[in-house]
Amino acid sequence: MEGDTFSSLGNGNHVDSKIIQTFQKSFLQVQNILDQNRLLINEINQNHESKIPDNLSRNVGLIRELNNNIRRVVDLYADLSSSFTKSMEASSEGDSVGTLRSDAKAGQKRIRSG
Template identity: 55%
Template sequence: MVEAAMADTCGNKNKHFNIGAGKANGAGDGDDTEDEECDVEVWDTLRNSFKKAQAVLDQNRELIKKVNENHQSKIPDNLVKNVGLIREINGNISKVIEIYSGLSVNFSDTVRQRKRNVENRRS
């Protein structure tokens, strides 16, 4: 789903997106085309991060199903197994947090760098 949205926004290198490039009012000096050009590396990073996070979330979905099955069975051994499964789920949640934190930092850095590039061109 996320990939489809990104593909619509960035279907090829000739399409543009604007990250703080100073064109909110349609104004611009025409020199920031390079900053607006779809940065394939940024989109690849986003796509790969979302794929990693989704894979971990899918794994958690399966683990949660297993925990529910074990709980419903009321078999003592299965209930004991749930302790380990729940620990694994918690560890996976930490992985997803790390993925999104790294993604946020990388995206913020990219936006700041592009703003700096635009400001340097204007001065």
């Protein structure tokens, strides 16, 4: 099903399976980080509710870890976006040649009747 989604992108052009694997790997990394963040947030909340000084001071490190994880997710999405754009540009190069041919034909004079 995922392959169907990616293969239909780019005006019907087939997207290379290596690109799909890269996307899937990146999305898996993002999901793992988000799962880790959920656990961190739960622990941070429990520590906060406990109001125990050691737990509250531990939250400083947990919040730093959470912030670093968020940065990693942002970086992964930026890389994904860049990769996706490059793959679409590469797959549409063939389309643009066809478009230029169509435009050239459209630019020819036509004789209209009536």
